[in-house]
Amino acid sequence: xQKITQTQPGMFVQEKEAVTLDCTYDTSDPSYGLxxxxxxxxxxxxxxxxxxxxxxxxxxxxxxxLNFQKARKSANLVISASQLGDSAMYFCAMRGMEYGxxxxxxxxxxxxxxx
Amino acid sequence: DVKVTQSSRYLVKRTGEKxxxxxxxxxDHENMFWYRQDPGLGLRLIYFSYDVKMKEKGDIPEGxxxxxxxxxxxSLILESxxxxxxxxxxxxxxxxxxxxxxxxxxxxxxxxxx
Numbered sequence: 001x002q003k004i005t006q007t008q009p010g011m012f013v014q015e016k017e018a019v020t021l022d023c024t025y026d027t028s029d030p031s032y033g034l035x036x037x038x039x040x041x042x043x044x045x046x047x048x049x050x051x052x053x054x055x056x057x058x059x060x061x062x063x064x065x066l067n068f069q070k071a072r073k074s075a076n077l078v079i080s081a082s083q084l085g086d087s088a089m090y091f092c093a094m095r096g097m098e099y100g101x102x103x104x105x106x107x108x109x110x111x112x113x114x115x
Numbered sequence: 116d117v118k119v120t121q122s123s124r125y126l127v128k129r130t131g132e133k134x135x136x137x138x139x140x141x142x143d144h145e146n147m148f149w150y151r152q153d154p155g156l157g158l159r160l161i162y163f164s165y166d167v168k169m170k171e172k173g174d175i176p177e178g179x180x181x182x183x184x185x186x187x188x189x190s191l192i193l194e195s196x197x198x199x200x201x202x203x204x205x206x207x208x209x210x211x212x213x214x215x216x217x218x219x220x221x222x223x224x225x226x227x228x229x
Contacts, residue, residue, distance in 0.1 A: 004157075006157075009155070037220075042222070043124075043203065043205075043222055043223035043225070044220060044221075044222045045205065045207075045220035045223075047218075091157060091158065093158075100171075102148070102160060102163060102173070103148075103158075103160075103207075103218060104160075105150075105157040105158040105159075106157050107155050107156055107157040108157050
């Protein structure tokens with residue numbers, strides 16, 4: 001079965017520094033997609049970045065990049081130049097045929113940016 | 116601007132009450148989902164619907180039912196609320212086929228059962 005693991009319950013980072021949030025996944029599907037979402041304290045889920053399993057290059061969206069290591073089944077989110085507004089819960093998620101194309105989420109990582 | 120609207124942001128209900136959580140999307144999406152979010156567990160799928168009047172169980176359907184009479188509306192029903200259903204509930208929708216980032220979430224409904 002598909003599974004997403006986020007091993008860091010919480011992370012601290014100094015403002016303006018980069019931070020990496022870990023995500024590993026497990027699936028037997030050859031075709032799958034990986035997502036990162038941000039959830040501020042207000043509760044809404046904000047899409048950040050997407051990586052398809054066949055994409056040759058790592059996805060990037062502004063200050064967000066996804067360090068995709070397919071052989072290791074990891075899809076870490078890198079946030080560069082952290083800002084106070086980056087403090088939030090971050091979820092890694094995956095979809096694939098093995099789970100009927102529905103999103104499966106990890107437990108999440110709380111990120112706190114210090115000034 | 117795309118929108119998934121959850122009718123209630125904060126609810127407090129008594130044990131045994133019947134609870135309705137409503138979700139409406141304005142994007143003509145085929146698929147709609149109800150997730151429950153709990154600390155340390157992430158989001159877990161309760162039910163989803165891929166068409167009007169069609170539904171399938173997710174990972175944790177026990178104690179819940181759903182209704183989709185119209186394409187734009189997906190309701191989550193707690194037939195007899197219990198304290199262990201105190202949680203944050205998120206509705207989402209997406210097109211078929213599902214690809215890229217085309218899944219949209221509502222703002223969440225915080226339910227407390229006392």
